[in-house]
Amino acid sequence: MNYGLPPLQDLIEYFKKLPGVGEKTARRLGFAILDMDDREVKGFAETLLQIKEKIGFCNRCGNFAEGEICGICSDKSRLEGILCIVERPADLYILEASGQYRGRYHVLHGVLSPLDGVGPDDLNLEKLKSRVDEEGIKELLIATNPSVEGDTTSLYIARMFKDRSIRVTRPARGIPLGSSLEFVDKSTISKALEKREPI
């Protein structure tokens, strides 16, 4: 649709880049911004700019962090000796919300996918190796999504540590087949974590 208002059209195009936002929602959001008072819009815009400036990745685990190290890595009350491996930071927040897991995390930023040209070098794996040594890790809980790629990645990681006395586990398959963590409810996640299985 064309309103003869190029700036509004641009804004709508940007909103459409967000997940789950189609033309209709983007238009509604665009008009909502026009309705906001100036101060609020300014605050919104500045927050958007700052979020990219201030938030980067944690040097240790790959989670989002304001500064070098994220809140979870610097939280002293976390269980030592175990790491939960996830594909993306978003997965980490879902597991956190379940409240079941009290250890720290490691974010891969992807999964093995030769068809997309993603190999081990593209994942946050070197850092994982050094962490296992430095932090005295005894168990790796691999919570990649139960897809072909996620499963294969977990097998790959299990093989990386097969000559070490490290327990490598995977959440029990309480998680519906082929679904991604994002669409699974909290209690399912809790149960799957509780009943994890060795690979």
Place this chain on the structure above:
Amino acid sequence: MVIDRIDTVCFRNIKKASLEFSESFNFISGSNAQGKTNLLEAIHFFSLGRSFRTRRYEELVQFGEEYFFLRLRGRSDTGIDIRLEAGYEKGGRIRGSVNGKRLSGIAEIIGIVPSVIFTAQDIEIASGPPGYRRTFLDYTAAQISPLFLSDLKEYRRVIRHRNSLLRRYAGNGDPRGELPAWDEMLVEKGAAIVKGREETLREISSRAARLYGQISPGAEELRLAYSCSFNAPGGDTREALREALENSRENERRRGYTLCGPQYDDILLTLGEAELRKYGSQGRRRLVAVILKLTQALTIMERRAERPVVLLDDIFSELDEETTVRVRKHLTDRYQSFITSPREDDFPEGKEKSARFRVLGGACERVAPI
């Protein structure tokens, strides 16, 4: 499911048709190239949300036109009225609706009108390369277990990933040590495929043998056996697949794709002691292919709440008269069927409820019983 009526607009060479069907036999006759198969294609369209002949919707639009439209009215076995619509405009997306409710994707229509279709190509199940038999078995397995379908999709994805890896490192080994993980995955999913296929075959083989015995009484026994490309009968599937991968490692690296797994398996069809593909007569092969399709229909009926519609495109051309009569008898009272033939006298008037249609240059009309 019973289809009461079909309306089509600009579908293939059928400019416009509105036909009311019998809930039992529907005989469609007409000379070659008049539109009989096109009409079956239109009816069958609602089973898959696409044609059984092509994946390209443009091909279905009548030459010189911009769109096609199809509507089906029918009743489910539980007595619910069903109205399905599908439409496509060149350059656009296929759209569909169920009882007036627009579908977000046409694939959602799958399952509403379960069907089994026998087309000219299906003789290949009995006489063609193994791929046709695998497709037949996989389709049947998917009807029995939805889990099989997701396993199959996952297995194919593993193969595609693995092939891309083999191609990328052609001849240069596996510098990052990725292959073993993909091998393990292939073994896992491959074993699931073999298990699903073997279970399905166990379920359908006695059914197929019984049906063959009914339609060809006194003939040799029909047997179906799974023929695994990498495992001997009774052996451990995972072990065997692991070993096969080990043995073909060098070859795979040189050739750049996966050389073992259930994608090379077959079903061995035998009549008595003789392998059908090698020794079967033309008529026998056609009959066995038809029997396998009808076994699929029986299996759907057994496993699903909805009775399938049976569509048979010109199956009688090579069958003798007694066989034809028995096939008809089998269909009676079991299914709603749609049967085409270029010869009108293939369909002598029977006792059962039936409707006749004649197709001429894309014009379809219901005709009085002869």
